[in-house]
Amino acid sequence: MRQGPLTGLKIVEFAGIGPGPFCGMLLSDLGADVIRIDRKGQGRASPADITARGRRSIGLDLKNPAAIETCLKLLETADVVFEGFRPGVMERLGLGPDVALKRNPKLVYGRMTGWGQFGPYANAAGHDMNYIAITGALHAIGTKDKPVPPLNLVGDFGGGALYLAFGILAGVIQARETGKGQVIDCAMSDGAASLMAMFYGFKAGGGWSNDRRTNLLDGGAHFYDTYQCADGKWISIGSIEPQFYALLLEKTGITDPAFAAQMNRGEWDNLRAKLAEVIGKKTQAEWCEIMDATDVCFAPVLDLDEAPKHKHNVARQTFVEVGGVIQPAPAPRFSETPGAIQGPPPAIGAHDREALSDWGFSADAIEALKSAGALNG
Numbered sequence: 280m281r282q283g284p285l286t287g288l289k290i291v292e293f294a295g296i297g298p299g300p301f302c303g304m305l306l307s308d309l310g311a312d313v314i315r316i317d318r319k320g321q322g323r324a325s326p327a328d329i330t331a332r333g334r335r336s337i338g339l340d341l342k343n344p345a346a347i348e349t350c351l352k353l354l355e356t357a358d359v360v361f362e363g364f365r366p367g368v369m370e371r372l373g374l375g376p377d378v379a380l381k382r383n384p385k386l387v388y389g390r391m392t393g394w395g396q397f398g399p400y401a402n403a404a405g406h407d408m409n410y411i412a413i414t415g416a417l418h419a420i421g422t423k424d425k426p427v428p429p430l431n432l433v434g435d436f437g438g439g440a441l442y443l444a445f446g447i448l449a450g451v452i453q454a455r456e457t458g459k460g461q462v463i464d465c466a467m468s469d470g471a472a473s474l475m476a477m478f479y480g481f482k483a484g485g486g487w488s489n490d491r492r493t494n495l496l497d498g499g500a501h502f503y504d505t506y507q508c509a510d511g512k513w514i515s516i517g518s519i520e521p522q523f524y525a526l527l528l529e530k531t532g533i534t535d536p537a538f539a540a541q542m543n544r545g546e547w548d549n550l551r552a553k554l555a556e557v558i559g560k561k562t563q564a565e566w567c568e569i570m571d572a573t574d575v576c577f578a579p580v581l582d583l584d585e586a587p588k589h590k591h592n593v594a595r596q597t598f599v600e601v602g603g604v605i606q607p608a609p610a611p612r613f614s615e616t617p618g619a620i621q622g623p624p625p626a627i628g629a630h631d632r633e634a635l636s637d638w639g640f641s642a643d644a645i646e647a648l649k650s651a652g653a654l655n656g
Contacts, residue, residue: 282621288306289314289356289359291357291361292360293361298467300330301435302391303315304329313334314336316339317336317627333622337628337630355383360386385458387447387451388460395468397464400413411429413468446463447463502541506559508562514570516575538553
């Protein structure tokens with residue numbers, strides 16, 4: 280029994296990698312019935328494949344006309360379909376938006392790529408780092424010496440999966456009001472550029488420099504940075520507002536009058552060195568005793584083993600264990616219709632008969648697909 284605010288929403292996901300599965304996970308965690316179309320073949324389920332959780336898998340041979348027709352029949356009753364292939368792939372399969380929307384005019388058709396469906400780079404390969412490179416985001420993140428890829432958080436997951444999920448739900452609202460579906464062109468480069476809106480505003484207002492680590496929020500300011508402790512671990516300090524900065528000085532015992540020049544950028548490097556010396560005299564645990572849950576704007580920097588055990592995460596059950604794998608719980612939280620992990624990651628074709636039956640296929644039709652070699656089993 281599925282639960283969450285999206286219960287009743289029917290989604291077809293064409294299996295991909297990275298941001299596609301993450302988008303499917305987000306929608307499934309909130310209750311949507313997401314059927315994942317995998318290419319026919321063998322593929323074991325792994326509890327560690329966290330972003331595949333909560334869906335049912337149908338294994339289809341997409342070179343078989345019967346499999347293509349099966350996909351189109353699924354789309355006839357779906358609210359949403361989404362895919363993450365290069366432009367033109369779905370059209371070549373016979374599953375492009377024109378065909379799909381003829382079958383189901385209310386369908387919301389999500390397309391996620393790195394560069395988008397058109398533009399000079401549209402058909403080129405790329406990865407997260409490349410997509411955010413042309414938006415200004417990658418240049419702004421890193422050390423003074425070089426830009427540093429911020430994991431896949433800004434392009435794949437932030438600019439891609441989250442914007443696709445947002446677009447899908449907006450499209451569903453519109454389709455339910457008007458009876459008309461549409462195509463969503465979700466480019467990770469577009470999403471990453473959108474995420475940079477505040478920083479382009481800072482730049483336009485004269486408050487942001489293209490030189491890394493000279494700005495308020497890029498580690499340039501001594502009061503917004505990470506510091507190494509006596510035990511080699513790290514803490515984060517974000518004491519931007521004057522009252523929080525004053526509390527930082529109080530908690531660290533700093534009385535040096537030079538620190539009064541908080542917003543004097545010319546003094547930031549000098550003050551950072553002084554603050555680093557003070558922080559380096561105590562362990563991370565000692566600083567937690569002094570600063571935890573205060574208005575310093577402080578938190579310890581935790582690794583992937585430590586984070587699930589932190590008292591705040593434990594209290595909120597931010598992480599859960601499923602199948603022996605520690606993983607993030609569904610987010611955000613809903614007071615009346617809470618989401619849930621709807622099931623473990625599926626093996627390819629694990630739900631061929633069950634999912635097709637639930638979506639209106641007869642036993643004879645399913646058997647015919649199997650006999651035709653279109654279905655996994």
